[in-house]
Amino acid sequence: MEQSILTEIKNAAKKSLKARHNELADTHRQMDILNGDLFADGELPYFKDKIAQTGQFPLKPKKLEILQINVGYMCNQVCEHCHVDAGPDRKEIMTRETMEQCLEVIRNTGAHTLDLTGGAPEMNPDFRWFVEEASKAGIQDFIVRSNLTIILANKKYHDLPDFFKKHNVHVVSSMPHYTRNKTDKQRGDGVFDKSIQALQALNKVGYGMPDSDLRLDLVYNPSGAFLPGDQTALEHDFKKALKEDFDIDFHNLFAITNLPISRFLDYLLASDNYEDYMYSLVEAFNPSAVANVMCTNTISVSWDGWLYDCDFNQMLDLKVASKVKHIKDYNEEVLNDRNIVISQHCYGCTAGAGSSCQGTVA
Amino acid sequence: MANSYYDPADLRKFGNITEWSEELGKKFFDYYGKVFEEGALSAREKSLIALAVAHVVKCPYCIDAYTKDGLQRGITKEEMMEAVHAGAAIESGATLVHGVMMMNKYNKLSM
DSSP, X not given: OOHHHHHHHHHHTTSOXXXXXXXXXXXXXXXXXXXXXXXXXXXXXXXXXXXXXXXXXXXXOOSOOEEEEEOBSBOSOOOTTOSSOOBTTOOOBOOHHHHHHHHHHHHHOOOSEEEEESSOGGGSTTHHHHHHHHHTTOOSEEEEEEOSTHHHXXXXXXXXXXXXXXTTOEEEEEOOOSSHXXXXXXHOTTHHHHHHHHHHHHHHTTTTOTTOSSOEEEEEOXXXXXXXXXXXXXXXXXXXXXXXXXXXXOSOEEEOOOOSSHHHHHHHHHTTOHHXXXXXXXXXXXXXXXXXXXXXXXXXEOTTSBEESSHHHHHTTOBOBSSOOBGGGOOHHHHTTSBOOOOGGGGGGSBTTXXXXXXXXX | OOSSSOOGGGGGGGGGHHHHOHHHHHHXXXXXXXXXXXXXXXXXXXXXXXXXXXXXXXXXXXXXXXXXXXXXTTOOXXXXXXXXXXXXXXXXXXXXXXXHHHHHHHHHHOO
């Protein structure tokens, strides 16, 4: 990419699209682009038509396994690729009242995994209370998606590794690359060094060690307009480099494809990569990934309690196509009888080995 | 004919060569796919070799494809540039080693 465009995006990316009043902060504008000429003119097939070819339309949920709750869009970082458009200027934060409604669901759900995300979930003032209460529900796998740097961002967060350990939280953290240059380019200057320190702090209390039950997994997102490579090969490279250079251990690496929405969509358009990227996604379409795509086993809850098929649909404001649309009315049986809402961004989860918040799916 | 001999969009159409010669096209793509599988050399190593050769044969499509392939594999820009230099060194070496031919001829013709 040309240096001037890169600088422009980097400077702009210190604030969310919303704070910049960027047109892409409007989800309708994003949907217009995703339904735009590239697909309307028949150059590429609509996702709906593509999955219909393999008899997979309409996409229906299977058994609910994962309840993913987004506790707010506030974050200490402003990553260039963020699909949440999170940042310090985002004020959407889950209230304790909504958390209580979530807890009611957590206590009664058939899902085996609870997955807290954000923003930086730790920045929600009721985060610790919520984790303490939720951990009492005895969910098998309790994930918190931590961006790592939050642990060092302020003194009040320094004890997070111990707090996570106390509640047997499964920590899943973003790490775009094992080199400083690539990490800082995507996530901001200094993020790599802080992430390394945070990982070492997590290792110190037992997280990520080879025989430890304290799970520490990393998430890899490509830092640019290309798809992730083979997850196993990337995991091997990450493990080798982080061990040799920093004596860091972790369990698994999840390779996640960037979906063409929000800030990543902004980047694709500004860098003139949108069309090529959509081609790459469509060309890599894999029907067996469709069968296991995460919206078939996940419900995503927003900071204000609305229900979505996934975190990406949440960011596009595409609520579930069900009578039950809000956590206060939650009914798993009714919800499971819905058709999943899809659009062209869904190609991101069905490319190659597939992509989900738990990594590849095919 | 387009205004330019090379159109980036043509790379996507590479597979179309099979349409005019199915048997040979298919054999080529089967071979191509097999070559880049994990073997005694890793797929990662082969990607870097492909990038170096892409520069030596000066194929814009190949440079496009294997820069992207390298990024997908997490290959760093330092590794990519070293691969390009390896290719360039062999290519310039191949030119320079002919200097011996020139020297031999010069000496033979000179008193």
